Amino acid sequence: MSSAAAMTGWKAALLRHTAFLMGLSSTGTKAEIAHAVQQRARQASQTLDRRRVISVDMGIRNLAYCVVDMPHNETFGQRQHGSKLPITVRHWSKRDLLLGLQDQQHASEALGKEVREPATTTCKEARRSSNKDVLPKTAFTPSALSKVAFEVVTGLLQHQPDVILIERQRFRSGGQAAVQEWTVRVNMLESMLSTGTVNFPTIHAINPATVANFWVTGKHMDLELHAEHYQAGSGIMELQQPLKLPRKKIEKKDKVQIVRSWIAGSRDDVNLCFEGEAAQTAEFFHSKGRSSSPKLALSVTKLDDLADSLLQALAWARWEQNSRQIEKLLSDLND
Numbered sequence: 001m002s003s004a005a006a007m008t009g010w011k012a013a014l015l016r017h018t019a020f021l022m023g024l025s026s027t028g029t030k031a032e033i034a035h036a037v038q039q040r041a042r043q044a045s046q047t048l049d050r051r052r053v054i055s056v057d058m059g060i061r062n063l064a065y066c067v068v069d070m071p072h073n074e075t076f077g078q079r080q081h082g083s084k085l086p087i088t089v090r091h092w093s094k095r096d097l098l099l100g101l102q103d104q105q106h107a108s109e110a111l112g113k114e115v116r117e118p119a120t121t122t123c124k125e126a127r128r129s130s131n132k133d134v135l136p137k138t139a140f141t142p143s144a145l146s147k148v149a150f151e152v153v154t155g156l157l158q159h160q161p162d163v164i165l166i167e168r169q170r171f172r173s174g175g176q177a178a179v180q181e182w183t184v185r186v187n188m189l190e191s192m193l194s195t196g197t198v199n200f201p202t203i204h205a206i207n208p209a210t211v212a213n214f215w216v217t218g219k220h221m222d223l224e225l226h227a228e229h230y231q232a233g234s235g236i237m238e239l240q241q242p243l244k245l246p247r248k249k250i251e252k253k254d255k256v257q258i259v260r261s262w263i264a265g266s267r268d269d270v271n272l273c274f275e276g277e278a279a280q281t282a283e284f285f286h287s288k289g290r291s292s293s294p295k296l297a298l299s300v301t302k303l304d305d306l307a308d309s310l311l312q313a314l315a316w317a318r319w320e321q322n323s324r325q326i327e328k329l330l331s332d333l334n335d
Contacts, residue, residue: 006330006333007034007037007038007330010034010230012030012033014229014230015030015033015034015037016033017229018037018225018326019033019036019037020214020217021223021224021225021318021319021322022037022040022041022319022322022323022326023040023210023214023315023316023319024036024037024040025210037326038330040323040326041323041324041326041327041330042327043323044320044323044324044326044327045324045327051069051070051071051072051162052067052068052069052070052090052159052160052161052162052163053067053068053069053070053161053162053163053164053165053313053316053317054066054067054156054159054161054163054164054165054313055068055165055206055309055310055312055313055316056156056164056165056166056167056193056309057167057305057306057308057309057312058166058167058169058186058189058190058193059097059186059305060096060097060098060182060185060186060189061096061097061098062094062096062302062305063094063095063096063097063152063305064093064094064305064306064308064309065091065092065093065094065156065309066089066091066092066093066278066306066309066310066313067089067090067091067092067159067161068087068088068089068090068310068313068314068317069087069088069090070087070317070320071085071086071087084268084269084270084271085269085270085271085314085317085318085321086271086273087270087271087272087273087313087314087317088272088273088274088275089272089273089274089275089278089282089310090159090275090276090278091159091276091277091278092274092277092278092281092282092306092309092310093277093281093306094302094305094306097148097152097189098139140185142188145185145188145189145192146192148189149189149192149193149196150192150196152193152196153193153196153197156197157197157200162202163202163203163204163316164197164200164202164203164204165203165204165206165312165313165316166190166193166194166203166204166205166206167190167205167206167208167308167309167312168190168205168206168207168208169183169186169187169190170183204316206312206315206316208308208312209250210315211308211311211312211315212250212254212255212311213250214315214318215255215258215311215314215315216250216254216255216258218269223269223318223322224318224321224322225322225325225326225329227325227329230329230333252304252307255304255307255308255311256285256303256304256307258307258311259285259303259306259307259310259311260285260286262310262314263282263285263286264286269318270314281306284303284306285303285307
């Protein structure tokens with residue numbers, strides 16, 4: 001029995017729920033969703049040894065990224081349902097690329113250094129980066145920005161990732177009459193980073209709304225697959241609880257709070273281990289926006305970019321786990 005035949009008895013609600021848990025779009029016809037689920041499951045089965053993930057939250061003033069190690073495939077398979085997903089955060093920081101435009105020669109060195117001050121922008125540097133007069137008029141031309149993008153890519157690859165995740169930028173104006181110039185700049189940077197990593201085997205553009213919906217919904221439902229939902233009984237496999245996505249706008253504080261709860265260990269879905277400077281970055285979330293050090297004043301008031309990069313990485317880890325489970329379920333159904 002083929003995978004397609006095995007899925008013919010699945011209800012539309014179960015297909016949509018499965019797609020959601022795999023990080024896929026849950027809209028479309030049953031055939032379209034089923035095809036996407038099969039394709040994603042096959043991809044996951046072919047990436048069993050890809051453990052190190054770099055997750056980039058796009059920005060020019062605030063480009064945040066983290067380097068995380070996912071568990072071995074054996075660890076994935078040995079986990080009990082409902083147990084915490086073990087993730088090691090090797091590096092977690094944020095940088096202002098405007099400083100790189102001013103001083104490009106140090107950008108790659110700073111990004112590639114494994115142990116460094118993670119997101120510490122001094123008050124002097126903050127004033128410098130926020131002062132538009134210090135930047136030449138040509139700072140954001142393709143030729144100038146491409147140099148910074150090259151240094152960023154070079155630094156990221158020094159971490160020897162298996163997978164690179166880049167936050168996908170919006171392509172529309174959000175209902176406004178014109179596209180903001182800053183949006184155009186960030187889109188241009190995203191394109192340059194994608195071009196710089198085009199020969200990298202595994203790079204994915206991630207929709208930030210998909211990530212946010214995934215984790216916020218996780219407060220109300222299990223984000224792991226339940227094998228019993230896929231057991232063949234009468235040939236109709238049903239989902240007990242319908243998928244309900246949050247309707248209210250997801251605020252930055254909501255996402256920061258999720259990361260805070262992970263760091264505090266108050267959520268039962270992820271077990272984070274921070275190493276080196278990543279542990280220092282995690283401390284910023286304990287401060288809840290307050291710091292006794294003036295050198296950290298900017299970084300602790302801008303936690304959402306750091307939070308977004310980690311949320312994206314961990315969403316990918318969960319999607320990978322769920323996709324591998326679906327691949328195993330389909331394989332068992334085919335036997």
